Amino acid sequence: METEKVPIVDFFGHDGVMKSLGTIGAEIYSAFKSAGFVYLKNHGIAAPKIEAAFNVSREFFQLPVIVKQKYARPTDSNEGWVAVERESLNPERPADLKEAFNFSKKENVKNCLPKEVTTFNPVLADLFDEAQQLTFRVLEALDEGMPGNVNVKIDNIFTNSHKLIGKPGNATGLRSLYYPALDPEGSIKPGQVRCGEHSDYGSITILFQDDIGGLEVQRVDGMYVPAPPIPGTVLVNVGDLMQRWTADQIKSTKHRVLIPEKELLMRQVRQSIAFFVQPDDNFLITCLDGSNKYEPVSSLDYLNMRFAATY
Numbered sequence: 001m002e003t004e005k006v007p008i009v010d011f012f013g014h015d016g017v018m019k020s021l022g023t024i025g026a027e028i029y030s031a032f033k034s035a036g037f038v039y040l041k042n043h044g045i046a047a048p049k050i051e052a053a054f055n056v057s058r059e060f061f062q063l064p065v066i067v068k069q070k071y072a073r074p075t076d077s078n079e080g081w082v083a084v085e086r087e088s089l090n091p092e093r094p095a096d097l098k099e100a101f102n103f104s105k106k107e108n109v110k111n112c113l114p115k116e117v118t119t120f121n122p123v124l125a126d127l128f129d130e131a132q133q134l135t136f137r138v139l140e141a142l143d144e145g146m147p148g149n150v151n152v153k154i155d156n157i158f159t160n161s162h163k164l165i166g167k168p169g170n171a172t173g174l175r176s177l178y179y180p181a182l183d184p185e186g187s188i189k190p191g192q193v194r195c196g197e198h199s200d201y202g203s204i205t206i207l208f209q210d211d212i213g214g215l216e217v218q219r220v221d222g223m224y225v226p227a228p229p230i231p232g233t234v235l236v237n238v239g240d241l242m243q244r245w246t247a248d249q250i251k252s253t254k255h256r257v258l259i260p261e262k263e264l265l266m267r268q269v270r271q272s273i274a275f276f277v278q279p280d281d282n283f284l285i286t287c288l289d290g291s292n293k294y295e296p297v298s299s300l301d302y303l304n305m306r307f308a309a310t311y
């Protein structure tokens with residue numbers, strides 16, 4: 001059963017009272033162990049804030065390419081616009097049919113934010129803050145509720161390792177994704193998809209989806225099953241660095257977004273927003289069980305290694 005579906009964890013009990021952090025953490029850990037993904041319910045982010053972020057993003061992505069080009073992601077930083085067919089998350093497939101905007105709150109990138117959409121910066125900064133707070137609710141819960149055999153309870157390692165989110169010294173970023181409407185008669189290459197099979201790089205990812213659907217998550221048996229949007233929930237998944245950190249006790253799960261089979265759905269835009277959480281740049285990721293299964297690596301070195309393989 002657990003391997004069939006992505007579990008839902010509610011921050012609140014049936015009695016309407018918030019569960020203890022330890023309980024929430026144990027439930028999230030168990031979902032991470034069985035599926036690598038979890039839907040969080042009563043997560044505390046107000047729906048209008050998510051909606052607003054989708055709206056400003058859509059406004060930006062619908063600008064002419066020549067305008068978006070001004071905000072293209074430079075080679076020496078991660079922030080900015082990524083054009084359609086710029087990335088292959090699965091290098092064995094043709095490039096992804098998606099666009100993205102990588103947003104962070106770093107001072108030096110403020111000038112690179114699109115001026116054409118006047119509320120772009122405040123609205124995305126607001127969702128960044130909300131996602132950051134939710135990240136801490138999840139990390140605190142894991143610190144509290146993860147089983148003792150992964151030796152994390154002692155010094156709140158997950159919260160202590162992410163102190164600089166939103167500040168210099170931490171590479172956590174909010175990425176707004178836009179999957180353009182597709183023409184069934186158009187030039188879709190064989191094997192081309194909206195987002196190729198991949199796992200995320202960091203500690204955890206929070207994913208907001210619109211109501212179009214299309215995300216699929218790999219089961220233990222290798223099959224991909226839909227992880228549809230469930231109103232009032234957000235998805236959270238384990239990243240590769242978290243897998244390494246826990247010496248494979250919890251695993252990052254591959255996921256993808258195919259091209260819808262139904263023509264009507266193909267002709268629709270899909271949007272999602274991912275909050276890719278990274279531990280602080282200089283934090284040394286050492287196997288939590290003391291096994292040394294993977295050699296220690298700093299959070300930033302690991303991320304750079306992975307970026308080098310994608311672009």
Ligand SMILES: O=C(O)CCC(=O)C(=O)O
Pocket residue numbers: 177195200207209215255256257271272274
């Ligand atoms: O668009 C989605 O639902 C998933 C995107 C994703 O997995 C990613 O960008 O890492």
Ligand SMILES: [Fe+2]
Pocket residue numbers: 198199200255
């Ligand atoms: Fe992903």
